Amino acid sequence: xxxxxxAPAVQTADFIVAGLGNPGRKYEVTRHxxxxxxxxxxxxxxxxxxxxxxxxxxxxxxxxxxxxNILLMKPQTFMNLSGEAVRDMAGAFSVPxxxxxxxxxxxxxxxxxxxxxxxxxxxxxNGIKSIIYQLGxxxxxxxxxxxxxxxxxxxxxxxxxxxxxxxEAYSGVKMAPDAALCIIEKGPDAAMQEFNGKVGL
Numbered sequence: 646x647x648x649x650x651x652a653p654a655v656q657t658a659d660f661i662v663a664g665l666g667n668p669g670r671k672y673e674v675t676r677h678x679x680x681x682x683x684x685x686x687x688x689x690x691x692x693x694x695x696x697x698x699x700x701x702x703x704x705x706x707x708x709x710x711x712x713x714n715i716l717l718m719k720p721q722t723f724m725n726l727s728g729e730a731v732r733d734m735a736g737a738f739s740v741p742x743x744x745x746x747x748x749x750x751x752x753x754x755x756x757x758x759x760x761x762x763x764x765x766x767x768x769x770x771n772g773i774k775s776i777i778y779q780l781g782x783x784x785x786x787x788x789x790x791x792x793x794x795x796x797x798x799x800x801x802x803x804x805x806x807x808x809x810x811x812x813e814a815y816s817g818v819k820m821a822p823d824a825a826l827c828i829i830e831k832g833p834d835a836a837m838q839e840f841n842g843k844v845g846l
Contacts, residue, residue, distance in 0.1 A: 658707065658716040658738040662687060662825050663731050665749040665772040668721045676792040677806040679750040679818050680772075681719050683790060687822035688717050701733035711830055716740070727772040728779030735780070742785040746825050747776060750806065754791025756814035760841050761824050762787050763833040786833045788824045788840075790817045816844075 664684025672678050688696060693706040696719055705718040716738055720730035735745055749772055754760055764784045767774035777783045792814045795805035810818070820843065827836040 656738050657714070658740055659713040659744065660829050661716045661718060661731070661735060661738065661740045661745045662829075663718050663720065663727070663734075663745065663747050663776075665724060665727050665747065666719065667723050668719075672807070674809050675807050676750050676752075676810045676814065677724060679790040679792055679810060679814065679821075680748045682810070682815070682818045683748045683788070683821035683825075684717055684719055686819060687825060690822055691715070691717070693717060701737065702730045703734055705734065710826065713829055715829065724772045724775075726775055728775030728777070731776050732779035742780050742782040745780075745785040746828050747773065747785060747787045748821050748825060749773065749787065749789065750792045751789035752792055752794045752802070752806065754789055754793075754817075756791050756793035756811065757816045757844050758791040759817050759820050759824055759843070760789040760791070761828065761833060761836040762789065763837070786828050786836075788821050788828070788836075790814070790821050792817075 664680035666678035666681030688706055691708045691710050693708040696704040696706045696717060698705050702722045703718045703720050705716060708715055718734055720727040722730050749770060763786050767777055795802055824836050824840045827839055
């Protein structure tokens with residue numbers, strides 16, 4: 646007898662907020678994981694708790710805020726391949742680039758500051774480079790978390806970003822969730838005006 650199978654439910658989200666970092670305990674509190682840390686704070690604020698669901702090489706949670714359905718995700722691909730996870734999740738939940746907010750560390754910003762951008766180049770960040778390549782677009786808003794820069798001739802860049810995030814930089818991590826929510830509620834331009842140049846406490 647022929648059985649009629651139910652079509653899979655259509656899954657959509659209004660926004661994706663992707664925090665970038667590297668999976669594994671040894672990377673948890675490093676500068677390069679500032680995006681992961683900020684996303685954990687955002688998940689706590691939105692009542693999503695820990696991101697325990699897994700799909701498309703990511704841990705994620707779905708939640709609602711201000712009448713919007715928001716997908717929070719942390720790619721588990723390692724930083725350089727972040728775009729694969731973001732691409733697949735965006736495709737599955739029908740979210741265009743302009744509604745994908747990416748939160749990540751930035752060595753060009755002083756520790757404790759954040760910067761919101763509507764779009765733009767990768768600026769040397771391999772995670773952003775991967776996302777731009779996989780989406781075929783750089784038109785996604787982002788929240789950059791300043792972690793400072795290594796001392797020239799003293800510290801290697803790779804060792805610097807994989808070293809422990811200090812308290813000054815963590816003040817920027819704490820501010821980043823507010824910036825992401827401001828993008829969702831008011832748009833990137835309003836978030837840029839409110840947060841660019843602001844120093845975390």
